[in-house]
Amino acid sequence: MKKVLSIVLAIAMIATMSAVAFAGEAVINAVPDETTEIPVTATYAQGDRIDTYKVTISWEDFTYSFGSTETWNPTTHNWDLTAGAGEWTIEEKDITITNDSNKAVTASAAYEGEGTLDFGEAATVAAWNETAGTATLSATWAPAEGYTIQEATDLGTITVTIAAVA
Amino acid sequence: MSKHVNQENNRKKKRWMLAALILLLLLLITSCSVTIWSIFFRDTTTTLAPDYAPQEIDPNATPTPDSDKEDEKLEQEQGGGSVSLQYTQDVRADLSDGMVYFSFTNPYESNQDMVLQVVVKGKVIAQSKLLPPGNSLSKLPLREGVNLSPGGYEGKFTAAYYYENGEKAIVQTDIPLTVKVQE
Known part of the structure; x- marks a missing residue:
């Protein structure tokens, strides 16, 4: 009798071992009756924007030619400029400003040197908007009365000022 | 006569001393002016851009x-x-x-x-x-x-x-x- 009971008890214990395994699987496979979806999203917050300026400046050849008639002076052994026989060849010259910046700028030009070169009022050069903004500053050099040269001479400097528009 | 000559010599000495004193005073004023100018008014930072390009590329470029x-x-x-x-x-x-x-x-x-x-x-x-x-x-x-x-x-x-x-x-x-x- 004892042997039979022992065998039955052993079989019962072996049977419960598999129940434990099944119990684990039952927990993993359990599906709740109600589900909640929690969205996970990211948002973009606009930070500071840094204005960057890119300006192109192109200028023509600001060379003015002075042609003269000279007569050899056998006393001084030098060439004398014949009075009233020289003349300047002067044409209007341009400076072009192109603006690829995200903001407009103003462009002006000022000349320091011999004679005068008047570029007029400052020009507003628009910001990039499908294409670059452009402006041209033009001037015609005027020598001082009676001013002549007898060799290549640097006349002066043109300063182009590019200012941000407030 | 000798008394007159002595007086004349003394006057000449005084004139030389006075001239030397004035000269020294002028030198003193000039040197003080230069010193004050160089300390307070001399412009050491205004520089024009060079007429010819520098030979060296900037090391920070x-x-x-x-x-x-x-x-x-x-x-x-x-x-x-x-x-x-x-x-x-x-x-x-x-x-x-x-x-x-x-x-x-x-x-x-x-x-x-x-x-x-x-x-x-x-x-x-x-x-x-x-x-x-x-x-x-x-x-x-x-x-x-x-x-x-x-x-x-x-x-x-x-x-x-x-x-x-x-x-x-x-x-x-x-x-x-x-x-x-x-x-």
């Missing part, structure tokens, strides 16, 4: 990523010039390390080299060596003798341009901005 695009240069008329300048308006001078910080680029498409100056109240506080096309600058050392207090100052960039032969172009550019000085 860094190549831009597209600096090797030689085939996309700007068009220019013979004898003229064409440059691009790229920059921001943020310029800070840091007194603790003696540097000026900013962002300035001579883009690759420019045809001329540049020399950049940072100017405050008409005085050059920093000046670069040569900046060829395709190079950027983000800092320059403050020049010796520059005395600034913390705060904001009206200033400007001045860019001078140089041809391949080193000659300075007739055109230069000023860009007004505010220079912030901090300790």
Whole structure:
């Protein structure tokens, strides 16, 4: 009798071992009756924007030619400029400003040197908007009365000022 | 007779002494004036951009990523010039390390080299060596003798341009901005 009971008890214990395994699987496979979806999203917050300026400046050849008639002076052994026989060849010259910046700028030009070169009022050069903004500053050099040269001479400097528009 | 001669000699001595005294006084006034001028009024920082391009590329220059695009240069008329300048308006001078910080680029498409100056109240506080096309600058050392207090100052960039032969172009550019000085 004892042997039979022992065998039955052993079989019962072996049977419960598999129940434990099944119990684990039952927990993993359990599906709740109600589900909640929690969205996970990211948002973009606009930070500071840094204005960057890119300006192109192109200028023509600001060379003015002075042609003269000279007569050899056998006393001084030098060439004398014949009075009233020289003349300047002067044409209007341009400076072009192109603006690829995200903001407009103003462009002006000022000349320091011999004679005068008047570029007029400052020009507003628009910001990039499908294409670059452009402006041209033009001037015609005027020598001082009676001013002549007898060799290549640097006349002066043109300063182009590019200012941000407030 | 001898008494008269003695008196005459004495007068001559007095005249010489007076002349020497006046001369010494003039020398003293002159040397004091020069000393005062050199200490308080001598301008040691105003500098014109050089007439010819510096031989050395600025050690702070860094190549831009597209600096090797030689085939996309700007068009220019013979004898003229064409440059691009790229920059921001943020310029800070840091007194603790003696540097000026900013962002300035001579883009690759420019045809001329540049020399950049940072100017405050008409005085050059920093000046670069040569900046060829395709190079950027983000800092320059403050020049010796520059005395600034913390705060904001009206200033400007001045860019001078140089041809391949080193000659300075007739055109230069000023860009007004505010220079912030901090300790």
